[in-house]
Amino acid sequence: MSGSLLALAAALACGLVSVAAVLYLVVRPDDSAALERARASVSRTFGEFRSVFGDNALQRARAISATGAADVIPVDIEQHLAPGGLPQLRHRWAYLVRRDGSLAAAHPADVRVVPPAVVSYIATFQPAGGSSRDGLRSDAALIDRAMPVQTEVLLIEQEPVVVPVAAVAPVGAGSPGAAELTLVLAAPIDEPVVDAMGATAGVRGLRFDTDPGQASGPLHSQTDSRGRIVGWFGWEMPDDAGNPAWLWLLPVVGGVAFLGFAGLSLVQIRRAAGGLEQIEVELRRIAQEDPLTGMPNRRKIIAALGSALKNRGAEESVAFVCLDLDSFKEINEVLGHDIGDRLIAEASERLRAALPEAAEIGRIDGDEFAVVMAVRNGAVAIDAANACARRLAAPFHIRDQTINVTASVGLALAPRDGESAHELIRRADLAARAAKKAGRGRILAFHHGLEDEINERRFIEQELRLALAEDGLTVAYQPIVAGDGLRMVGAEALVRWKHVVRGNIPPGVFVPVAEQAGLMIELGEFVLRRALADARDWPELFIAINLSPIQVRDRGLVRTVASALADPGIDPSRVVLEITEGVLIDNPEDAKQRLKELRALGVKIALDDFGSGYSSLSYLRRLPIDKLKIDKEFVAPLGRSANGGVILQAIVALGRALGLSVLAEGVETEEQRLLLRLAGCDEMQGYLFARPMPAAAFREMMGRGLVLPGTALGDGDDLVNGVDP
DSSP states (O other): OHHHHHHHHHHHHHHHHHHHHHHHHHHSOOHHHHHHHHHHHHHHHHHHHHHHHHHHHHHHHHHHHTTSOTTOOOTTHHHHHSOOSSGGGOOSEEEEEETTSOEEEEESTTOOOOOHHHHHHHHHOOGGGOBOTTSOBOOOOTTSOOOOEEEEEEEETTEEEEEEEEEEOOTTOSOGGGOSEEEEEEEEOOHHHHHHHHHHHTOEEEEEESOGGGOOSOEEEEEOTTSOEEEEEEEEOOOOOSOOGGGGSOHHHHHHHHHHHHHHHHHHHHHHHHHHHHHHHHHHHHHTBOTTTOSBOHHHHHHHHHHHHHTOOTTOEEEEEEEEETTHHHHHHHHOHHHHHHHHHHHHHHHHHHSOTTOEEEEOSSSEEEEEEEESSHHHHHHHHHHHHHHHHSOEEETTEEEOOOEEEEEEEETTTOSSHHHHHHHHHHHHHHHHHHOTTOEEEOOHHHHHHHHHHHHHHHHHHHHHHTTOEEEEEEEEEETTSSSEEEEEEEEEEEETTTEEOOHHHHHHHHHHHTOHHHHHHHHHHHHHHHGGGOTTSEEEEEOOHHHHHOTTHHHHHHHHHHTTTOOGGGEEEEEOHHHHHHOHHHHHHHHHHHHHTTOEEEEEEETSSOOOHHHHHHSOOOEEEEOHHHHTTTTTOHHHHHHHHHHHHHHHHTTOEEEEEOOOSHHHHHHHHHHTOSEEESTTTOOOBOHHHHHHHHTTOOOOTTOOSOOOOTTTTTOOO
16 A cells, blocks of 8 residues: 555656646746847847937038038037037047048047048948948938938947948038048947947846957847957846746646746736837837927928828828028027027927927928928918917027027928929928028028029039139239329239130129039139239239138138249239128137238238128227228219218228228229319229229230220220129
């Protein structure tokens, strides 16, 4: 009997062990599946972080390119290179690299050398491709200003770093390959970044090591675009719950435990799945939301526009509206970026309140917003734009500062102005730029005349580039005579362009295009060198040469002038450089320093078009100016208006009191000459004496020796076309 009991006990024990073993095998968690999920989550999270860094570099490159020329470093470059945003999404270094590999600017400012690993990677950067090797892509540009971006993982001094690279292309450039500058950001994969990734990926103890021997637990290798391993992610796996002691107890207890564990596992699996879904939703939200305002960003607005066009009813129109805050850059510079950020945030709230609930509004750039809405007709879209403008017109009160803001608004309607998102975005931006050009606070709907205008500008830009490359421009010279009108004392150099098809294109047409297209430095240097070379033929006269505000802001201007003076060997005292008052307004201290450096070369400085802009006595007293050039608007009324003579006499008296010589331009009649002489003008210039003429005609006229009033010294040759800048 005892033997039977022992056998039964043994059988029960064996059954218990068997059931426990089966239960253990059944309920043991699948470690390999959990490991793969963790690896996928880490990989996906790291990819999103790379995407965020890439978007950051792209936005900063677009902001730099918006300053004008692709090879000109803006004065406020620090604000484009300095880190910003969430701490775990900030870069540590920023490099602005020229095409020849030299460093144009950097953050921190004391950085002087680009790391070799970054230099090697830049050499493989292909901006014309428009997409990166790692799958990041650049959406269609809202304002024709999108540039490609690539993101790589590099080892810089044995430290793993995420490095996004973006081309800084000129505004309106036909191809990203035209970029002269490349923006590089570098964000180390340090502890704050890895901790944030671990929290997002839902793994515990995430770390990143460059030596796998230092790591413990599961590993996931991270490679660069060439497939080379640059490091390993490691993390801690949760404690193994597959071997609890009570599984080896009685089968009944084991069965109950099995059922409880199975239920708990289902709950945990559902919770984990829900957590991953929540993480994915949060990452998508971050990728599509502007961090400052909480509004949809550029990417989401493009998607919303595409969806609105797809779902547009037969009798509906879709409006795309661009709102560009006026003078926001000046607000940032004067009041600081903190107040600028508060202004953007409050402006976004006002715009939300001004629009219907169904309208989608987002922030697409630093001071630019966009609205997508379905409307019955264009009048409804105009009403919505007016509502936004009225809300923004009310003063903003931020940190004891009262700020008044206006917005330039452009809009386009589908299907009237286009049926694709790209067409509507481009044409609404054309309208916004035309509104800003016409004056602040304007609202303008797109019309095809705007497209004709931009096409004309592109034609002028392309042909002007060709003319500069092939020596297709010339310089004409207009005599400057002494106050008695009988003796020539100088000449002003004026650029002229006779196009092979269009004929004479006035400077008033192509010079603004040159300024917008980044050609003004090259154009100005051409005029400077040509004028100084020609002036060797009339050593007894001074030569006056205009400088645009862009040239004066160029840090290389003094070096260029010194080089041009050395080439022909001309006496610097014979050279008068003419600037306009706008140069003094933009940055008076910088302008003052630049003019002092020019004066140190021995040249003279003249203030052109005096009285037509922002004339200020303080500027005249503080700045190194030798001559005032009275604008022709003050000369034209002479003989017809008593007030005109009084104003002109006051200007002459002011110039004499400050020790400046005074030149009056636009003299066309003998009566004007006599009145100007009586007023005390030192020099005169105008059609009464001669029109601008080619260098050969000017040399021929020099043989006469004297300039007589009313004598036609220049006959308005075909280079002039009746236009004097």
